[in-house]
Amino acid sequence: MTRRLVPVFDLDGTLLDSDEALVAPFLAMGIPRERVTFGPPVKVECERLGISVDDYVRLYDAAAARPFPGVDDMLHALDRWAVCSNKHPAQAAADLARWGWRPDVAMFSDAFDWQPKRLGPVLGRLRLDHDDVVFVGDSHHDRVSAQEAAVRFVLAAWNPRTEREESDLVAHTPAEVLALLDATAI
Numbered sequence: 001m002t003r004r005l006v007p008v009f010d011l012d013g014t015l016l017d018s019d020e021a022l023v024a025p026f027l028a029m030g031i032p033r034e035r036v037t038f039g040p041p042v043k044v045e046c047e048r049l050g051i052s053v054d055d056y057v058r059l060y061d062a063a064a065a066r067p068f069p070g071v072d073d074m075l076h077a078l079d080r081w082a083v084c085s086n087k088h089p090a091q092a093a094a095d096l097a098r099w100g101w102r103p104d105v106a107m108f109s110d111a112f113d114w115q116p117k118r119l120g121p122v123l124g125r126l127r128l129d130h131d132d133v134v135f136v137g138d139s140h141h142d143r144v145s146a147q148e149a150a151v152r153f154v155l156a157a158w159n160p161r162t163e164r165e166e167s168d169l170v171a172h173t174p175a176e177v178l179a180l181l182d183a184t185a186i
Helices: 019-028 042-049 053-059 071-076 089-099 119-126 140-148 174-180
Strands: 006-009 082-084 105-107 133-137 152-156 169-171
Touching (some): 006 119, 019 053, 042 053, 071 174, 082 119, 105 119, 119 133, 119 140, 133 140
Parallel strands (some): 006 082, 006 133, 082 105, 133 152, 152 169
């Protein structure tokens, strides 16, 4: 009997095309675009750039982040799914509410003491073992989170800025994630 794996998704750069939304507050505070990196926890990035998290959150426009094509259809086809993100919880909650997405579990930067996200607590809340899930993400930080939890990693290659590593499973479209969820396909 085939079991279906449960996907855990990163939010920014994976479900949401949010690069410009994430960069805009930094630019508004005078930070050059080339200094901004994607993937670290918001608090870590703000500290690195010498700005206040509160100022960053105040300037963030949730309306500027939009789902990648096919993401909404993919999420509606799933029975169970979760989100694990380094995003600020207020921003993440606004994004989820805006698109009407209701993951079984959603954990953000505050759940990890503002340090890099960890999949272990998400798996615990889902009551699943590392063999029962895949982590879908777009960045090196996501890949590391998956490796640390011994979870299979799927690169969300629909984001054009992803960089593939040899060990990555790759989904070029959100629909390809659905095909990978058959445990026999991985």
